[in-house]
Amino acid sequence: MWRLNAVRHKAGRQGSDLEEFKFKRREHEKELRRARKDSQLVSKRLLLNDDEEEDGTMDTLASDQVVELFNIVRHGRDLVKKEADLRALRKALRSPSAHLILIKQPNSIAILVTNLCGPNPQCRLEAARCLHELSHSPHSEVDSLRLRQATPYLITFLSGQSPKFTELCLYTLGNMCPDSENVRDMLLAQGIIPALNNCIQIHRTNLAVVEAVGFTLSQLISANYVTERIIPAVLASGLIPRLLSVLTPDSQFGLGPVIECAWCLHYLACSNVDNGALVAQGTLLHCTSLLVTLGVAVAKGSIEEGIELLIWPLLRCVGNLLLSGPLGALQPQLNDSRLLAALCAFPQAFLQTHPALARESVWVLNNLTAAADSSVFCSALFYLNLVPALIQLLPFSHGINIMVLRVLGNIAHQGREYCLHLAQAGLLPALCATLKMADTEVVTFSLEVLGQLMASDPQLAEEFVKQSGLPVLEAIQYSNQETIRLRATHLLEHHLLPHCPVDTSASQ
């Protein structure tokens, strides 16, 4: 995977066998889900350094050794030696226990900051690495407030020219962002957003730095309680066009930076602070273009590993931006009909590996077909013969079939022609199957769609009867769920029994 070797998280550092890794991953996933439920889903990233690739083991030093190393740094006057001293300290800080020891030393951070700003570039680098290790600490005592002395300098250095150094500063800041609202306010006040804007401009050809900017920004805006100040500041900063320029379909950047920028756009769109501004700056156009490109790639079978990490935020961004105004006004940005094809292709391609992605893809279709002026998109779905692909998704749970039924209901709501086309596409037999499903919500939606179809034209009611749909409805009348019982009865009374002279009571 791109860049993944360089950027790691501590959890992945210990190399274990596959089973243990899978077990850890499962446990980790459970933790993440719990954290998300508490709105505490936070990740930090650790940049590995070149000399650590060979260094497989971590030496955990005794606490006095750590203190010793620090004292050498503190008191050392020889700048050449200082670099080595700092390196030794940085290596010691690989071990989390050393973090606690270090911060207990008086003025430890101040010393590091001094070296960060010192004249020697290598010392700066090593000092930055030390701070980076601390920013990634698992200990809650080593929090961002402790490190706050460093932040004004880190932010200032974002406008510097050295890519490696800048990258370190970015990830350090990015790790600090989620810690608390106070920290974020502080960073905002210290000018992090214009600094990021500057940084991405200066280093726009360097994929590692662009990825780091994307990461830091995403950490900043995905935290809680950011809608009042941070997001408006981002929207006003001029960052959006720069992020969008990373999204160009023929980007040479590889997926890493594009992924980060896409997630930034998602966080901005779902906050719903000023989606009109986002659209005005071309977000919808760029995101849909990229989705089409990805759809084409998926159709050709070239599904790169990790591509879903990019599709996901793009879908979410587009889905939410569709509510930013009347669909007719947005249509120029949605003019490529291949978008609809891509939105139908993603569920087919990712159904088994990432069903949630399939569901979100259909959610975007819902937002395209549910607006007041969605008729052009609904017509397009028929013109491009995409409805059968949707109908094929109806057997699948995980919320997929409910979302598909919503889309079909939206289309049916357009009018009689649409209902007839839906029937031609084979919807009625499919509804006969969904009406038998165990999930009551699925049955409810199916009854709604069926009702819409039959209300639009009596011949559809006849067709439903021909599909042996009557006994299915009659069976539902015996359910203990009132919602579906009432609807089934309603459909039978209003649409079906007038058409059926045959006594159907024998089926009961």
Next chain:
Amino acid sequence: MLQPGLIQLLTASDLADLRIDAIPKLQVGFRPGSFFSSFRSQDGEAKLTFIPQQILLNKDHELFEDGDIHRHLYLQNLSTCPAHDSPTARQCEFRCYISGCSQVFSTVEDYEHHYNTLHRHVCSSCQRSLPSARLLDIHIQEWHDSLFSILAERQDMVANIHAHKRMCTHTHYVAHSGLDLDQSMHTVSHSLFPPPPKYQCLVEGCGSKFRTREQRKDHVIKIHKYPSDFMFDKVKRIKNIKIAKNNMLQKGTSMEVSMSVSEPEGVCEVLSDQPEEEEYMEINHSLEPGILDPASNPINTVELSTDHDTAPILSVTIQPTTNQQRPQHNRERHSYRVPRTVCFGQGSVQGFRGHGRRI
């Protein structure tokens, strides 16, 4: 994985045709009156409530959970594991909606088989499930049609009387040795007594009808080559009151509430897939000569052969057959079981079927 149509659509090189504004728009709207009238019932209450709605999702929405987890696993470098533990799409299960059934199936074929077996062609009187509409009609006619029962009963009585009388040429009526054959009275009796009911042949398309069950059974065995142990209709049984009450309490179905409840058994009824474990004895309370088919359903029944000259032996302990509406896994066991060869007491059976007297 991807359908060819979709692939073609996405990989087409000519972009001009793919503009949305170039696609012809279908006409919007419904016929006047067709849309609204059906959606509101008489009292104006909306039964169908779906309206198209765009959905805005904020970052913490549960729909976004899986994607967020995936993102963070990537950030934490745990997403490179090739073996996924992430949730895969499940096919929806199907459920039988008949109240009291609620079985769940993984395919629609399984559900349909269940429904067609247990819930179609169900007799509303006795909740038996028959294999086809025709057999259901025959069942209803033969077991739940009171006129049919009366006529059949009368036929038996008349036949019994006939046996001791001289034969009538019209109906093989046999006149009593001590009485002259009073043709006119007898003829009148034919008009007073409507023609006896006919038992239809079970095979579709045959159309033959018979005066008695036995005759039909013989016909079906001889002509249509049915096995002699085919599930022929069985005589109604008379249950113990206690068991009848137990049944009503346990099953909660609407059984006939009479002092001794008889449970009719249907023509070619469907029994459950599980082997019948309960045993019961049947009564032969037909006064016809001969033995009820002893070979029918040897697992379930043992008939006592009776000689109609002596009072037929009556057994009392009857096990219920399966009530087809019960879930198959939930068969009730009744504690009161009688082994095959025991019989209790004697008594005669009188009266109309279905309205049995206290034993």
